[in-house]
Amino acid sequence: MFQQKKLSKSVAGVGSLTRAAVVAAGTLFSATVMAQQVGTIEGQVYLAEGVEATGVTVKATSKVMPRSRTATTDEDGEFKLPALIPGVYELTFTAEDGTTRTVKAEVLLDQMTMVDVNLSPAVQGELEQVVVTGQMVTVGGNSSLSDAIGADIIKALPIGQDYRDLIKLAPGVQYSQNSVRGPSAGGSGQDNVYKFDGVNVTLPMFGTLSAEPSSQDVEQFSVERGGSRAVGFNRSGGITVNSKSKSGTNEYTGSVEYKFQNKGMRAETDEGVRSELDRSWMTANVGGPIIEDQLFFYGSYYGPRAEQESKETAYGATKDYLSERDEYYGKLTWAPIDEVLLNLGYRTSERVAEGASVAFTEADSVSVGEESGQDILTIDGSWLINDDTTFTFQYSDYALETAGTPDNQLGVQPAYGQSLDLDNLDQMGYFQVPDLKDGDAAWNGFVQPYIDKYGYVNDSGERVGSGAVGGYFQTNLQNFYRKSLEMALDHTLEWGSTTHELHIGYQWSEGREELARLSNGWGSISAIDGAADEDAPDNAHFVAFTEQMSLLQADGTKVPPINSYTETQNFEFNDSISWGDFIFDVGFLISQDTLYGQGLREADTLSGYVEAPGNKYEMYKVDWKDMIQPRLGVSWAYNGQDTVFVNFAQYNPAASSLARAASWDRNTQATLEVFWDENGNFISSSPKEGSSGKLFADDLDPRRVDELTVGTTKDFDNGISLRSHIRYREGSHFWEDTWNGSRTYGCYGIDANEDGEGDYCVPGDIAEKGLYIPDLDEKLDQIGSGSSYVIAELDDAYTKYLEFSLEASWTGERTYLNASYTRSRYTGNFDQDNTTYTNDANSFIGSSLIADGKGRQIWDMKEGTLAGDKPHLLKVFGQYTLDWNANVGAYLVYQSGQPWETWDGSIYGYSSSTNRYAEKAGSRRSDAHWQLDLSYSQNWNVHQDYNLKFRADLFNLFDNQTGYNINPYKDDAEYGEPRSYYEPRRIQLSVGMDF
Numbered sequence: 001m002f003q004q005k006k007l008s009k010s011v012a013g014v015g016s017l018t019r020a021a022v023v024a025a026g027t028l029f030s031a032t033v034m035a036q037q038v039g040t041i042e043g044q045v046y047l048a049e050g051v052e053a054t055g056v057t058v059k060a061t062s063k064v065m066p067r068s069r070t071a072t073t074d075e076d077g078e079f080k081l082p083a084l085i086p087g088v089y090e091l092t093f094t095a096e097d098g099t100t101r102t103v104k105a106e107v108l109l110d111q112m113t114m115v116d117v118n119l120s121p122a123v124q125g126e127l128e129q130v131v132v133t134g135q136m137v138t139v140g141g142n143s144s145l146s147d148a149i150g151a152d153i154i155k156a157l158p159i160g161q162d163y164r165d166l167i168k169l170a171p172g173v174q175y176s177q178n179s180v181r182g183p184s185a186g187g188s189g190q191d192n193v194y195k196f197d198g199v200n201v202t203l204p205m206f207g208t209l210s211a212e213p214s215s216q217d218v219e220q221f222s223v224e225r226g227g228s229r230a231v232g233f234n235r236s237g238g239i240t241v242n243s244k245s246k247s248g249t250n251e252y253t254g255s256v257e258y259k260f261q262n263k264g265m266r267a268e269t270d271e272g273v274r275s276e277l278d279r280s281w282m283t284a285n286v287g288g289p290i291i292e293d294q295l296f297f298y299g300s301y302y303g304p305r306a307e308q309e310s311k312e313t314a315y316g317a318t319k320d321y322l323s324e325r326d327e328y329y330g331k332l333t334w335a336p337i338d339e340v341l342l343n344l345g346y347r348t349s350e351r352v353a354e355g356a357s358v359a360f361t362e363a364d365s366v367s368v369g370e371e372s373g374q375d376i377l378t379i380d381g382s383w384l385i386n387d388d389t390t391f392t393f394q395y396s397d398y399a400l401e402t403a404g405t406p407d408n409q410l411g412v413q414p415a416y417g418q419s420l421d422l423d424n425l426d427q428m429g430y431f432q433v434p435d436l437k438d439g440d441a442a443w444n445g446f447v448q449p450y451i452d453k454y455g456y457v458n459d460s461g462e463r464v465g466s467g468a469v470g471g472y473f474q475t476n477l478q479n480f481y482r483k484s485l486e487m488a489l490d491h492t493l494e495w496g497s498t499t500h501e502l503h504i505g506y507q508w509s510e511g512r513e514e515l516a517r518l519s520n521g522w523g524s525i526s527a528i529d530g531a532a533d534e535d536a537p538d539n540a541h542f543v544a545f546t547e548q549m550s551l552l553q554a555d556g557t558k559v560p561p562i563n564s565y566t567e568t569q570n571f572e573f574n575d576s577i578s579w580g581d582f583i584f585d586v587g588f589l590i591s592q593d594t595l596y597g598q599g600l601r602e603a604d605t606l607s608g609y610v611e612a613p614g615n616k617y618e619m620y621k622v623d624w625k626d627m628i629q630p631r632l633g634v635s636w637a638y639n640g641q642d643t644v645f646v647n648f649a650q651y652n653p654a655a656s657s658l659a660r661a662a663s664w665d666r667n668t669q670a671t672l673e674v675f676w677d678e679n680g681n682f683i684s685s686s687p688k689e690g691s692s693g694k695l696f697a698d699d700l701d702p703r704r705v706d707e708l709t710v711g712t713t714k715d716f717d718n719g720i721s722l723r724s725h726i727r728y729r730e731g732s733h734f735w736e737d738t739w740n741g742s743r744t745y746g747c748y749g750i751d752a753n754e755d756g757e758g759d760y761c762v763p764g765d766i767a768e769k770g771l772y773i774p775d776l777d778e779k780l781d782q783i784g785s786g787s788s789y790v791i792a793e794l795d796d797a798y799t800k801y802l803e804f805s806l807e808a809s810w811t812g813e814r815t816y817l818n819a820s821y822t823r824s825r826y827t828g829n830f831d832q833d834n835t836t837y838t839n840d841a842n843s844f845i846g847s848s849l850i851a852d853g854k855g856r857q858i859w860d861m862k863e864g865t866l867a868g869d870k871p872h873l874l875k876v877f878g879q880y881t882l883d884w885n886a887n888v889g890a891y892l893v894y895q896s897g898q899p900w901e902t903w904d905g906s907i908y909g910y911s912s913s914t915n916r917y918a919e920k921a922g923s924r925r926s927d928a929h930w931q932l933d934l935s936y937s938q939n940w941n942v943h944q945d946y947n948l949k950f951r952a953d954l955f956n957l958f959d960n961q962t963g964y965n966i967n968p969y970k971d972d973a974e975y976g977e978p979r980s981y982y983e984p985r986r987i988q989l990s991v992g993m994d995f
Contacts, residue, residue, distance in 0.1 A: 037085075037086070037109065037197060037198045037242075037244045037343070037380065038082070038083045038084055038085065038086070038107075038109075038110075038382065038392070039084055039085075039086050039107035039108055039109060039110065039111050039112065039113065040080065040081065040082045040083070040084065040107070040111075040112045040113070041060065041080070041081040041084060041089065041091070041105055041107060041112075041113050041114075041115055042078075042079070042080045042081070042112060042113075042114055042115075043078070043079060043114055043115035043116050043117065044073075044076070044077050044078045044079075044116045044117075045058075045073050045077040045078075045079065045093060045116075045117050045118075045119055046077060046116070046117070046118045046119065046120065047077075047095070047119050047120055048120040053073055053077040053095060053119055054073055054074060054075045054076070054077060055072060055073065055095075055096050056072065056073040056077065056079070056093055056094065056095050056096075056119065057070060057071075057072055057092075057093070057094045058070065058071045058072070058073065058079045058081065058091060058092070058093055059091070059092045059094070060081050060084065060089045060090070060091050061089065061090050061092075062084075062085070062087050062088060062089040062090065063087070063249040063250045063251055064085045064086070064087035064088075064247065064249050065084065065085055065087070065089075065335070065341075066250070066289075066293055066294050066295065066296055066333060066334065066335035066341070067293060067294065067335040067337075067338045067341075068338070069081050069084065069338065069384070070338070071387060072387065080387075080492065082382075082384070082390045082490065083341065083382035083384065083390055083392060084107045085107075085247065085333070085341070086107050086108055086109045086219070086220050086244055087106070087107060088104060088105070088106045088107075089104065089105050089106070089107060090102060090103075090104055091103045091104070091105055091115060091117075093117055093119060095119055099119050101117055101119055103115055103117055106150065108148040108150055108220060108222070109148050109220040109221070109222045109242060109243070109244045110146065110148060110222045110224075110232075110242055111146065111148045111222070144224060144226070144227040144228055144229055144633070144647065145172075145224065145225050145226040145227045145709065145711075145725065145727070146222065146223070146224045146225075146227075147170055147171060147222065147223050147224075147225075148220060148221065148222040148223075149166070149169055149220065149221045149222070150220060151219045151220055152879075153816060153879065154166070154169075154215075154218065154219075154220075154221060155937075156816075156879035156887050156889040156935070156937065157169070157877055157879060157889040157890075157891055157935060158889055158890070158891050158933035158934055158935035158953045158954070158955060159215060159891075160215070160955075161214055161215055161216065161259070161281050161304065162214065162215060163194070163196065163209070163214060163215050163218070163243070164182075164209055165215055166215055166218065166221045166241075166243070167182075167183060167223070167239075167241060168875075168891070168893070169221070169875075169877060169891075170185075170223040170225065170239070170241075171805065171807045171818075171820035171822070171875060172185055172225060172803065172805050172807075172820060172822040172824075172873065173185040173223065173225065173239055174868070174870055174873060174895060175873075175875075175893045175895055175929075176189075177980075177982060177983060178840045179840060180208050180209075180210065180840050180841055180842055181208055181833065181839065181840050181841065182194075182207075182208060182209060182238065182239075183239075184238070184826065184833065184867075184868030184870075185225050185238055185239045186225070186226065186238065186727065186729045186801040186803065186824070186826070187236075187237040187238035187239075187653075187705065187729065187731065187799075187801070187868075188207075188237065188238060188832035188833050188868065189208075189238070189832075189833050189868065190206065190207035190208055190238075190655060190832055190833075190843075190845055191207060191236060191237035191238035191653050191655065191832075192207065192209075192236060192238040192239050192240070192241065193234075193235075193236040193238075193239075193240045193241065194209045194241045195240070195241060195242040195243065196243055196245070196376065197243065197244060197245050197345055197376070197378055198242060198378065198380060198394055198396070199376055199378050199396040199398055199484070200396070200398070200482060200484060200509070201376070201398060201400075202655070203400070203480055203842065204480050204481070204482050204511030204512065204513060204566060205480075205511060205513055205564065205566060205655070205656065205657045205659055205660060205845070206655070206657060206842040206843075206844075206845065207653075207655035207845055208842055210400065210402075210480075210842065214283075214302045214304075214327065216257075216281075216283045216300070216302055217245040217246055217285070217300055217302070217329060218243045218244070218245060218246075219243075219244050219245060219246045219247075220243065220244045221241075221242075221243045221244075222241070222242045222243070223239055223240070223241050223242075224236075224239065224240045224242075225238075225239040225240075226647075226649070226707060226709050226725075226727050226729075227633065227645075227647035227649060227707070227709040227711075227727075228240075228631060228649045228651070229574050229576075229585050229587055229631050229633065229649075230503070230572040230573060230574035230585075230587030230588055230589045230629075230631040231488075231503050231505070231572065231574050231587070232505075233486065233505065233507045233570045233572060233589065234589075234651070235570070235589065235591065235629070235651050235652055235653055235654050236651065236653065237651055237653035237703070237705045237731065245298075245329065245331065245345070246285065246287070246298055246300070247287065247296060247298045247331050247333050247343070248287035248288055248289065248296030248297045248298040248331065248332075248333055249287060249288065249289075249296060250288075250289050250292060250293065250296070251288060251289075252286075252287070252288035252289070253286070253287055253288065253994070253995065254284070254285060254286035254287070254994070254995050255283070255284065255285050255286075255992060255993065255994045255995070256283070256284040256992055256993055257282075257283045257284070257949075257990055257991070257992030257993075258280070258281070258282055258283075258990060258991055258992065259280065259281040259282075259283075259951075259988060259989070259990035260278075260279065260280040260281070260988070260989060260990070261278075261279045261280075261986060261987065261988045261989075262278050262279075263275045263276050263277055263278055265986055265987040265988070265989075266984055266985070266986040266987075267959050267984040267985040267986065268984065269961060269981065269984055270961045270981065270984075276308045276309060276311075277306055277307070277308045277321075278306070278307045278308070279304070279305065279306050280304070280305045281302070281303070281304045281305075281990075282301070282302070282303040282304075282305075283300070283301065283302050283303075283992075284300065284301045285298065285299065285300035285301070286298075286299055286300075287299070290332075293335075294334065294335055294336070295332065295333070295334045295335075296332070296333040296334075297330070297331070297332055297333075298329075298330070298331040298333075299328075299329065299330045299331070300328070300329045301326070301327070301328055301329075302325075302326075302327040302329075302349075303324075303325065303326050303327070304323075304325050305323065305324055305325075306321070306322070306323040306353075307320065307321065307322055307323075308320065308321040308322075308355075310355075311358070313358060313359070313360050313361065313362060313363070313364070314360055314361050314456040314457075314458070314467060315362070315363040315364065315456050315467065315469075316363075316364070317364065318355065318358050318364040318367060319354065319355040319364055319367060319407070320355055321353070321354070321355040321356060322353065322354055322355065323351065323352070323353035323356075323370075324351065324352055324353070325349060325350065325351035325352075325372075326349065326350055326351075327347065327348070327349035327350075327374075328347070328348055328349075329345070329346070329347045329348075330345070330346055330347075331343065331344065331345040331346075332344045332345075338384075339383060339384040339385075340381065340382070340383050340384075341381060341382050342379075342380075342381040343378070343379070343380050343381065344378075344379050345376070345377070345378045345379075346375075346376070346377050346378075347374070347375070347376040348373075348374065348375050348376075349372075349373065349374040349375075350372070350373050351370070351371070351372040351373075352369070352370070352371055353369055353370040353371075354367070354369040354407050355367050355369070355407065356368050356369060356370055359468075361456070361466060361467040361468065362467065362468045362469075363456075363467070363468065363469045363470075365407075365408040365426070365469065365470060365471055366406070366408065366430060366468055366469065366470060366471060366472050367406075367407045367408070367472065368404060368405070368406060368407065368472045369404075369405045369406070369407045370402075370403070370404055370405070371402070371403040371405060372400070372401070372402045372403070373399075373400075373401045373402075374399070374400050374401075375397075375398070375399045376396070376397075376398050376399075377396065377397040377398075378394065378395070378396045378397075379394070379395045379396075380392070380393060380394035380395070381393055381394075388491055388492045388493065389489070389490070389491045389492075390489070390490045390491075391487070391488070391489050391490075392487065392488050392490075393485075393486065393487040393488075394484075394485070394486050394487075395484070395485050396482075396483070396484045397482075397483050398481065398482045398483075398484075399479070399480070399481050400479070400480045400481075401477075401479040401480075402477075402478050402479065402480075403475065403476065403477050403478075404474070404475065404476040405472075405475050406471045406472035406473075406474075406475060406520045407471075407472070408470075408471035408472070408520075409471065409520065410427055410428070410429065410470065410471045410520050410521040411427070412427060412428055412429075412521045412522070413552060414519065414521065414522050414546060414550060414551055414552070414674075415551060415552040416551060416552070416553075416685070417682050418682060419676065419680045419681055419682055420522070420525075420542055420544075420676045420680035420682075421680065422542075422679070422680045425450070425454065425469075425470065425525065426454060426469045426470045427470065427521070428470065428521045428522050428525060429470055429471065429473055429519065429520060429521035429522040429523050429524060429525045429544060430468060430470050430471060430472060430473035430520065430521075430523065430524045430525065431454060431468065431469050431470045431525045431526075432467075432468050432524065432525065432526045432527075433450060433451060433454045433455050433465040433466060433467045433468065433469065434447040434450060434451065434465050434466075434526070434527040435447070435451070435464065435465035435466045436448070436451070436464075436465065443529060446527070446541065446678065447465065447527055450465075450527065451463060451464065451465040454467070454469045455467060470521070470525075471520045471521065472520055473519060473520055473523045473524040473545070474517060474518065474519055474520060474523060474524075474547065475516075475517070475518040475519075475520060476516075476517055477514070477515070477516040477517070477518070477561070478513070478514075478515055478516075479513070479514040479515075480511070480512070480513055480514075481511070481512045481513075481514075482509060482510065482511045482512070483509070483510050484507065484508065484509040484510075485507070485508050485509075486505065486506065486507035486508075487505065487506055488503060488504065488505035488506075489503075489504045489505075490502065490503050497579060497580075498577050498578060498579045499577070499578040499579075500575050500576070500577055500578075501575070501576040501577075501578075502573075502574075502575055503572070503573065503574040503575075503576075503587070504572070504573055505570075505571070505572045505573075506569075506570070506571050506572075507568075507569070507570040507571075507572075508567075508568070508569050509567070509568045509569075509570075510565060510566070510567045510568075511565070511566045511568075512563060512564065512565050512566075513563070513564045513659070513660055514561050514562075514563050515561055515562045515563075515564075515660065516549055516561035516562075517547045517549055517550075517671075518547055518549055518550040519544075519545075519546045519547045519550040522544040522546050522674065523544050523545050523546045523547060523550075523671075524544060524545045525542060525543070525544045526542070526543055526544075527541060527542055528540060528541065528542065528543050529541075530675070535673075536673075536675055537675050537683050537684060539677050539678075539683065540675040540676070540677065540683055541676065541677055541678040542675070542676040542677075542680070543673055543674065543675050543676075544673075544674045545671050545672070545673060545674075545688060546671065546672045546674050546685075547671055547672075548670065548671070548672055549561065551672070560614055562598055562660065562663060562665050562666070563598055563616065564595075564596065564597060564598065564659035564660035564663055565595075565596035565616070565659060566593065566594070566595055566596070566654075566656065566659050567593070567594045567596070568591065568592070568593050568594075568654055569591065569592045570589060570590070570591045571589070571590050571591075571624075572587065572588070572589040572590075573587055573588060574586070574587030574631065575587060581636055581637040581638065581640065582634060582635070582636050582637075583634070583635045584633070584634050585631065585632065585633035585634070585647075586631075586632060587630075587631045587632075588628060588629060588630050588631060589629040589631065590624050590627060590628050590629065591622075591624070591627040591629070591652055591654070592621070592622065592623055592624045592627065593621070593622045593627070593654060593656075593702070594618060594620075594621045594622075595618075595619040595620045595621070595656065595658055595659040595662075596616050596617065596618055596619055596659060597616075597617055597619040597659060597660075597662060597663035597664055597665070597693070598614060598615065598616055598617070598663050598664065598665040599611065599612065599613055599614070599615065599617070599663060599664030599665030599666075599667065599693060600612055600615065600617040600664045600693075600783070601615050601617060602617065602618070605779075605782045605783075606775065606778055606779050606782050607695065607779035607780075607782055607783055609664075609783055610782075610783065610784075611664070611783055611784050611785065613665060614665065617664075619658070619659060619662060619663070619696070620658070620696045620700075620791075622652075622700075622702045626701065626702055627652040627702050629649070629650040629651060629652055630648065630649075630650055631647075631648075631649050631650075632647065632648045632649075633645065633646065633647035633648070633649075634646055634647075641715060642712070642713060642714040642715060643712065643713045644710075644711070644712045645709075645710070645711050645712070645713075646708075646709070646710050647707075647708070647709040647710075648706075648707070648708050648709075649707045649709075650704065650705070650706050650707070651704070651705040651707070652702045652703060652704055652705075653703055653705065655845050656735070656845050656846050657844035657845045657846055657847055658735070658737075658791060658844075658845075658846045658847060661694075661737065661844045661846060661847030662693060662694040662695075662696070662737065662791055662847065663693055664693035664783075664786070665693065666692050666693050667692045667693045667785045667786065667787075670687040670688060670692070671687070671688040672685045672686065672687060672688065673685065673686055673687075673688050692785075692786065692787040692789075693785075693786055693787060694737055694786070694787050694789050694790055694791050695773060695776065695779060695780075695786065695790055695791070696790065696791040696792075697772045697773050697790055697791065697792040697793065698773075700733075700735060700791075700792070700793045701733040701793060702733060703731070703732075703733050703734055703735060704731070704732050704733050705729055705730070705731050706729070706730050706732075707727065707728065707729045707730075708727070708728045709725055709726070709727045709728075710725060710726050710727075711723060711724055711725025711726070712724055712725070718810075719810055719811040719812060720808060720809070720810045721808065721809050721810075722806070722807070722808050723805075723806075723807045723808075724804075724805065724806045724807070725804075725805055726802075726803070726804050726805075727801075727802070727803050727805070728800075728801070728802050729799075729800070729801040729802075730798065730799065730800050730801075731798060731799035731800075731828070731830070732797070732798050733793055733797075734793070734794050734797040734798075734830045735791055735792070735793055735794070735846045736791070736792065736794050736797075736846060736847065736848065736850050736851045737789045737790065737791055737792075737846065737847045737851070737852070738772070738789060738790065738792055738794070738851035738852065738857075739788060739789055739790075739852075739853065740771050740772050740773055740776050740788055740789065740790045741771060741788075742762075742772075742851060742857060743762055743766050743767050743769055743770060743771070743772070743795070744762070744767065744770065744771070745762050745854060745857070746761065746762060746767070747759075747760065747761035747762075748760055748761075748854050748908065748909065749854075749907060749908055749909065750906060750907050750908065750909050759907070760854070760855070760859070760860055760908065761859075762857075762859065763796075763859055766795045766796070766859070769795065772790050772792040773790050773792075776788070776790060789852075791846065791847075794830065794850075794851055794858055795858075796829075796858070797828075797829060797830040797858050798828050798829060798830065799826070799827070799828035799830055799831075799866065800825075800826070800827050800828055801824065801825070801826045801827075802824060802825050803822055803823065803824035803825075804822070804823045804824070805820065805821070805822040805823075806820065806821050806822075807819070807820040808820070814880055814881040814882075815878065815879070815880050815881075816878050816879055817876070817877075817878035818875075818876070818877055818878060819874075819875070819876045820873075820874070820875050820876075821872075821873070821874050822872075822873040822874075823871060823872060824869070824870070824871060824873070825865075825869060825871060826865070826866045826868050826869035827863075827864065827865055827866060827869070827922075828863070828866055829858045829859075829862040829863040829864075829921070830850065830858060830862070831850075831862070831866045831867055831868075831921065832845065832848065832850075833866065833867040833868050834866070834867040834915075834921075835848040835849045835850055835915050836848075836849065836914070836915075837914060838965065838979065838980075839867065839965065840965070840980075848915075849914060849915040850862075850915065852915075853910070854908045854909065854910070855905055855907075855908030855910060855915075855916035855917070856915050856916055860908070860916070860917060861901075861917040861918070861919060861920050861921060862917060862921050863920070863921060864899075864901070864920040864921030864922040864923065865899045865921060865922025865923075866899065866921065866922060867898060867899055867900070867922070869896075869899050869922060870895045870896040870897070870898070871896045872894065872895065872896045872928070873893075873894070873895045873896070874892075874893065874894040874895070875891075875892070875893050876890075876891075876892040876893075877889070877890060877891040877892065878890060884938075885938070885939045885940070885941070886936065886937060886938045886939065887935075887936070887937045888934070888935065888936050888937075889934070889935040889936075889937075890932065890933065890934050890935075891932070891933040891934075892930070892931075892932050892933075893929075893930060893931060894928065894929070894930040895928065895929060895930075896925070896928050897925045897926035897927050897928050897929070897962075897964065898925065898926045898964045898965070898966070899921070899922030899923075899924065899925050900922070900923075900924050900925070900926065900966040900968050901917050901918070901919050901920065901921055901922060901923045901924060901968060902917070902918040902919050902923075902924075902968055902970050902975075903915065903916055903917060903918060903968040903969050903970065904916065904918035904969075904970040904971065906971075913969050913970070913971065918970060924966070926962075926963060926964045926965075926966050926978065927962050927963065927964075928962070929960060929962035929964070929982055930960060931955075931956045931957070931958065931960050931982065932956070932957045932958060933953070933954065933955045933956065933957065934953070934954045934957060935951065935952065935953045935954070936951065936952050937949065937950070937951045938950045938951075945995055946993060946994070946995045947993065947994040947995070948991075948992075948993055949990075949991070949992050949993070949994060950989075950990070950991055951989070951990045951991075951992075952987065952988070952989050952990075953987070953988040953989075953990075954985070954986075954987050954988075955983070955985065955986050955987075955988070956982065956983060956984060956985045956986065957985065958985075959984055959985040960982065961981045961982055961983075961984050962981065962982045963977070963978025963980070963981050964978055964980055964981070964982070965978060965979045965980035966978055966979070967979050
């Protein structure tokens, strides 16, 4: 009747159950079940050897569930308990003759726990109560690569405070210390999807984890990295991460804890720099019943702090750095009747920082502050319509509002035609103090008064220029919102000798970005010599870069922010078919994506638009028929327990930045260059050269990832479970903004001759295709403005990923151990992870530097090893429970270094080298990295249910500060040197109380 019904018969054996009875749940390799925050128990009951038990009542109770759940075995003795809150359950089996047996089983997030029980009289006296934990079903499941981590393992291991720190536990997922971009696991670090309590908190349009939920509330954690079924709306080209936060139970419990890491608890860096940052984290939570067995509550507080004493700059002392954050979370769990379960959760967070950044040649007044607010509302529920049918739903509303703000807000309000107050330049904006020029008496005479007034005193006692005063030049407001509704219906039916678990789901989601860039005063102000600057008026002596959104218009209003939208609809169907020892998954996911920009209106013109500043318009739609994503898998339990499996899955990743990157209002809201003469009189203003709105080529094929997985699982009686697989992924149909005539470049390079021959040429089969949009000029003439760049599907762009992985877990009476080794290669000619200076940023997807000019095309030595390629990845982690109410945990990781190559724009005739390769992609590699993290937890029972606890975490025990993010710029003095390092050895201590 149910999946895996033949895969866990060893659970009925007394020996196996005894070994599992004292073990907490750890990593589970299994199948995802639903999109909501639940798990499932399935199994089979036997009355005697080979005799199935029909009509047996199975009752599941747990302190995490407000009401118990009941099921009755069918004619084959099989039962199913769906939509269970993850946690430990007591299952009571009662036969019609009164025979009973009690079993404990743990349900993990997004996973299926199998429990087979023998109710024959011979067994009753041997073992009345047994425990079945996650480890007992590690080999159960179909062909998906899904892993879950239970609460006790998370608590026992050395893990940091951030949600992203949990990802380091996932087998086959690279260890990363990036603060923005995610880790690679067969796709770009911007292709991952991150969920918190089932809510997608991935940054809309950028595909990164910039949201700030902490790990202290996480009770369970799951990762799906391949072999996806058509369940859960998985379109990720990388990994999908989910977590379940803690919730109330039928018992009143609480906890308070204080963690700290002072500057003296971190080792010096290899450069001899010691941290000056003091960090602390305060956490507290409480939960329990409001109405016993019906309504539970849970509430928590998280308060991280970071402080650093002021530093001296050339202008003197600066303010202290201070970052404060307060996060509150509340959750209600209600079961109005036995068949219905509802959850309501709300999380809100506010973070404020000041003194975040001041350079040595800047005055304290130009320091930058930060503000961030986060709100997550979620409502989800399940309804057990009958023993065979379940309905689930979830609605979520997510908001992340961020601002980079000057600590010193200036009072001047710029307007078109306004003069510049030269007597108070430090109140006009961010004034870059000019410096003297050798042999230029006119220039020196002009700038000397400003140096005397605003310069700093150097080590020789001279007042010099080249510093900066005033206020930081810009306020950057970037707010992100996502609303989502999803629902699913699951039904089980018998058809002949097969059992079908049918799943139908629908999801609607809208992501929105609101962008406002405002200049502080006039923004960045510089002194210039207009006669020597071909882009400036001859009589210009001052220039400012000013955001149009901050200027007053003629009617006294300001230019509104840019709003961009992505609307996604997904429909999925999956049939899991059990037939003998086989499980077949047959399903598909179909999707529709619509991108909305701002600044045009639909019209009966060649382009289909006319200009309409501020107006929301449909930019591009990828229809249902273009995104049919099949999911096919088969699993064979060749001996009734151990399996081999094959899966094919196709994904159309949803993440795209084009809703903003190509929005037409970018033409009218660009940064302005404003010019004044030597007396501060306004001369003129014009848009600064930069990005602009773009049109789309016709009939683009959506970005696609094809995946094939072949694997096997095996479970041993000694508590060891193994899984091994080979996985292949290929990415294609990449979209990028590029010059409309990129295919017509011909041959080029520094050595190009008069005949147009050079070292770098457009491949002939690409060149013959011509312009991406043949009538672009005519369309732009009708609209009135725009860019010669277009959004196109890059010809022959691809990525390939091949991995072999071996994973194992061992469960002992006091021990849990998990080990994984992955051998992989990641190659291609389109590297989303390697486009910017640092490559740890929210860079555009579909509008990066790839294909932006000569030297950046995919035929310009881009083919090779991609930045996410780390051929060897070993992870080992586990915990051991000591005799004296204590626990030790350890985490070991080894991984290959990061590929890199030399960047040199001069060989293509450019001064800019960014993303212009001078050798084959990935020709070089940084050093491999390994580190060992340890934790020790001690608990003391001080009074009844009051438990005092102490914890010490030691990260990077051997202080391996391996360098990565190598400087690729050939003309840079630090070429070939690392720009980032793994963090040094550090200790974190905590004290707390559970009650």
